[in-house]
Amino acid sequence: MTILKQWVWPVVAGFVVASAVMMAFELTNSFFYPLPADLDWYDTAAVQALTKSLPWTAFILVILGWAVGSFCGGYITSRLAGETRFRVTAVLAILLVLAGIANVLMLGHPMVFTIIGLAVLAVFPYLGYLAYRVFEKK
Numbered sequence: 001m002t003i004l005k006q007w008v009w010p011v012v013a014g015f016v017v018a019s020a021v022m023m024a025f026e027l028t029n030s031f032f033y034p035l036p037a038d039l040d041w042y043d044t045a046a047v048q049a050l051t052k053s054l055p056w057t058a059f060i061l062v063i064l065g066w067a068v069g070s071f072c073g074g075y076i077t078s079r080l081a082g083e084t085r086f087r088v089t090a091v092l093a094i095l096l097v098l099a100g101i102a103n104v105l106m107l108g109h110p111m112v113f114t115i116i117g118l119a120v121l122a123v124f125p126y127l128g129y130l131a132y133r134v135f136e137k138k
Contacts, residue, residue: 007088010080014092014125018073025065033058048108059113067120070096074128079136086129093125 033054040046073096074089081088100121104114 006081007091010077010088011092011095013080014073014077014089015095017076018069018092018096018125021069021072022065025061025068029058029061029065032061044106047106051107051109056110059109063113063116063120066100066117067124070121070124071128071131074125075132076128077125078129078132083129083132086126089125089129093122096121096125 036050039050070093073092077083077089077092083089097118100118103109104117109117
């Protein structure tokens with residue numbers, strides 16, 4: 001039960017929170033850059049062509065969402081795990097980076113976005129952990 005309470009549930013909760021925040025930012029982004037009605041999500045070439053056709057400004061809100069989501073997920077994971085060292089939240093960071101790699105491969109993001117995005121997914125959970133340590137931990 002200890003492993004579930006101190007490792008699994010905090011990571012799952014952090015991942016869910018991070019994903020929800022990221023989806024909210026991407027939903028907001030879809031109002032600025034709506035998807036074509038006839039887009040077939042199963043046609044990889046069409047999805048990647050759409051991604052390549054977007055202006056660079058479309059990616060700013062996505063990066064911001066990844067940063068805020070990763071930070072919030074890191075904070076929640078750290079808080080639920082009661083972390084004194086960056087271990088449980090590191091697992092979350094690894095999972096977020098792996099999910100980011102899958103996202104980038106499926107959607108065909110530009111290389112600059114890929115580099116910045118994966119760095120954000122790796123660093124911001126740690127910043128959430130630091131915020132927990134500074135503001136919550138006595």
